[in-house]
Amino acid sequence: MLDITNVNKTFFAGTVNERAALREINLSLAAGEFVTVIGSNGAGKSTILNITSGKLRPDTGTVTIDGTDVTKLADHQRARYIGRVFQDPMAGTSPDMTIEQNMAIAYERGKGRGLRPGVTGKKRGFFQEELKSLELGLENRLKAKVGLLSGGQRQALSLLMATFSSPKILLLDEHTAALDPQRADLVSRLTAEVVERHRLTTLMVTHNMEQALRLGTRLIMMHEGRIILDLDQQQKQKTTVADLLHEFEKIKGGALDDRTMLQ
Amino acid sequence: MIVAVELGLIYAIMALGVYLTFRILNFPDLTVDGSFTTGAAVASIMIINGAPPVLSTLAAFAAGLVAGWITGLLHTKGKINGLLAGILTMIALYSINLRIMGKANLPLLREDTLITPLRDAGLLGTVAAIAVFGLLALAVKFVLDWFLHTDLGLAMQATGDNEEMIRSFGVSTDRMKILGLALSNGLVALCGALIAQYQGFADIGMGIGLILAGLASVIIGQAIFGSRVIIVASLAVVLGSALYRVVIQLALQAGLNPNDMKLISAVLVVIALVLPQWKLFKRVGGLSNMKKALSATGARS
């Protein structure tokens, strides 16, 4: 479903600030696969998602979605294949517009937009049904401005908007990180439900290792622009948070060893 | 005073255009000063050459579309700062407007215009004329309201509100900005065409400083009449425009010189931008929103 092939991405190439964010990345996701991505700060997790969504272009390599090479398409041209939820709860919705207007925008994902009314009675009924699944009572607040919602409510709405039109790929970048534990739990539960319901091919970045193990069907760990660990469902089930922490220690140890060797 | 309200209702069409760029798209567009005169010039020269007034006025609208489209292209494809893109088009239009007009002033007094029937019937300066111009302004307002609630219009609203989000749903924000700027300047040029016919001439300087009148109308209207939902906000713009002309008229009657009007407009806008920073006025939502729109775009672009 998603094939990232031989992708390299370096920021500020050729300057003193040169920063290799991705090195020779090869990653394939089968349809319906739900991959959680962990790794230290600056490992390149967000960059992989941004290369997939088209926000960034790779220096080399290709991105293919369901057989279509999208490497050269801008982000808005790929949007019909991709649903995204951002880390910042403010980022995924339009605060000055109402809940139903936001949903109407999401409903038309990637289609040609014309002069038909954005919100109709029929769509409204559908939006209400969808909102009920969040169990936040938002179905009774269709005409409330989204800017009035709490961070958790907005993030749940973003998740719904990113998924209810069944995109081919779902990209989640630390989408529970800005929420308090209770809200984070809620959004993480909703994520599992919605991915299951629509059988979405998903890439989810998280710093929460327990969450990375609990959710999804596969786990990858990144470090300095490389994928250094790739666990399938079976391996993942046998892995504990302690095991993952141990892997992290090994990397750090490795870095130390390199340095000691140089000296 | 009736004349001031009449004028205000015609200028409301321009103010609705300014509302579309400043408030909906969050884009400080200065093309307005040029495109207003372009509309007046196109309509006047066509009428003088015997074209039907309705066709001439529609042609003015089309000319405004093109002017806004160019500012949009400069900003999105040319990656030129929004304020500068507007200024570039505005200044270039000055020369183009002179070319269209052939001289600095085109009198229309002996021509048949859209206003002639009203004038011949002796209705100008009466409540009947206010009703006619009021209906015209409301018609434009309703079309704008309708447009902003279509799929395309919602995408345009979101473009001014959260670009990253609307792109993630497959909308080209560049295209939305170009379209919005074109429509806005189309309305402004349409207004220029009507004003030329109303006052009986087109003048090369008639658009100078107009953006401030537009802004002042939007600010005053929304501060007084609110801006919570679009149908209210756009009505507030129409009323704000009428009110602005009345205020100007009162200032003139109080003995101020017509040449001071630009200064007064500027001071009005400055007050509207500065007041919301004081605690006492913080609750006036319309003002602080406006402030946000203006300072945010200024800083971002």
Ligand SMILES: Nc1ncnc2c1ncn2[C@@H]1O[C@H](COP(=O)(O)OP(=O)(O)OP(=O)(O)O)[C@@H](O)[C@H]1O
């Ligand atoms: N737009 C950018 N411009 C310059 N450098 C960038 C940009 N985006 C990312 N980088 C750099 O690329 C590297 C990888 O960044 P990335 O955001 O992918 O990390 P991450 O794994 O998401 O980290 P975090 O856990 O902190 O979010 C970092 O060194 C970062 O500084």
Ligand SMILES: [Mg+2]
């Ligand atoms: Mg990141």
